[in-house]
Amino acid sequence: MxxxxxxxxxxxxxxxxxxxxxxxxxxxxxxxxxxxxxxxxxxxxxxxxxxxxxxxxxxxxxxxxxxxxxxxxxxxxxxxxxxVGEHGVRYYAGGRALSRSSALAEAQARLWANPRTRLNVARAMYSLRFPDEDPAGCSRRKLLGMEGDRVKTCYRTEAARTGIRWRGRHYVQGDFASGDAPNQAVTAAGQCMYGIAQSVVAALGCIPGLGFVHSGHELSFALDIADLYKTEIGIPVAFEVAAESWEDIGARVRRALRDRVHAERLLERCVRDVKTLLTSGMEESIPTEEDDPVRDRVRLQSDRGEELESGRNLGEGLIW
The missing domain is CATH 3.100.10.20 (CRISPR-associated endonuclease Cas1, N-terminal domain)
Known part of the structure; x- marks a missing residue:
């Protein structure tokens, strides 16, 4: 069987x-x-x-x-x-994980289940996005406020750099055409980044729904990871494309973002960042598809953290 x-x-x-x-x-x-x-x-x-x-x-x-x-x-x-729709990008489905190990998923679940460690990961995510600030000791409300201010500043900075008139972020869910061209570009870039992040999360065997900043959505963790690169890659690319032309902006943003992501080797960096966030401080490294690519390991849980070999029936009289 x-x-x-x-x-x-x-x-x-x-x-x-x-x-x-x-x-x-x-x-x-x-x-x-x-x-x-x-x-x-x-x-x-x-x-x-x-x-x-x-x-x-x-x-x-x-x-x-x-x-x-x-x-x-x-x-x-x-x-x-x-x-993908006619204008935007929306994630609907994904493949199996490349990693056959559940170790990263288990590490993620442990960090998520403890409110203290969940907040620590959220702070670490903020540090990855904005290394010039120290979020130590910040509450969740403080982190959200700091993040919001930095993103608004990024919008204004990119608008000034590219010569675009920016009237603020406006997005109506499900209505891509309701925004002006710069907003459409930002939306298209963001949705592309969500798809990329979800492919990495799925490939590493992590749990998409267990987010540390986002919550209540099946892709909360993917949204967390995508946002790590929003102000560095997503928003700048969107404004650059909008500054060139407002024609066919969704498709042009996708192509420009694809080229930037490839040039900056973002997938490699994204894999590294996910592992760092979920394994920082652990005494033992977690095996992934790079470390142990040969076979699956299915084991049985026992008491006091002990694991047993699977594939056989263990009667009560069996001495371990």
Whole structure:
């Protein structure tokens, strides 16, 4: 009988680490199938082959059809899959984790479950975003106020740098066209960053819903991670694109952000930041797909933190 620990997917050794992948690939008006270990995208220009193991996030635009075999291949490769609207980007589904270990998820759950350590992680996230400030001792309300002030300052700074008239942040959920061009650009950049962050969170085997700043949403932790790079990458790219032209701004933001993310090796940095946030202060390092790519480890929990080998029945008379 096949067990979850012996699932018939490609092993992590056969896959490209999430930190080494392309950030995302956008496809629209195409039919997507699977062929061997690649997906094929057929459109009016012909057929393109894309190795699934090298993609971080696949953005599926309007007019896209995808087969069950392609979804299965992408899922086994740990690829984030995002269905994209005509203007914005919204995350709907993702693949399996590249890591076969639950260690990062367990570390995240322990930090999240304790209000003190949950606040400490939120402070550490603020330090990553704004290293020139010390958030030690700050309450959650104080952190939110400091973050809000810094983001507003970033908007004004980028508007001045790019020569854009900025009237403030205005976004109506589900109505991309309601904002002016700079706001549309910021929205498109933000949603792209959410998709990228979720693909990394999923690939590392973390729990998307357990956030340290955001709460109450199935992607709270992904939103936390995406915001780490908002003022450094997302907002500047959005204003630069809006300053060039207001035409087709959503698609142009996606392309510009893709190039910037690739040039700055953001996926590699994002992986490193997630691990640092969840394992800082631990005596032992947590294994991931880079450390132990060979096989799954499914074990049984016992008393006093002891773990037992799985795959056999343990009767009461068995002495451990």
């Amino acid at each position: 096949t067990t979850v620990g012996k699932r018939g997917a490609s092993s992590p050794r056969e896959l490209t680490r999430i930190s080494d992948r392309f950030s995302f690939i956008y496809i629209e008006r195409a039919v997507i199938h699977a062929a061997d270990n690649a997906i094929t995208a057929a459109d009016g220009d012909g057929v393109r082959h894309l190795p699934s193991a090298t993609i971080g996030t696949l953005l599926l635009g309007p007019g896209t059809k995808i087969s069950q075999q392609a979804i299965r291949l992408l899922g086994e490769s740990g690829v984030g899959i995002v269905w």
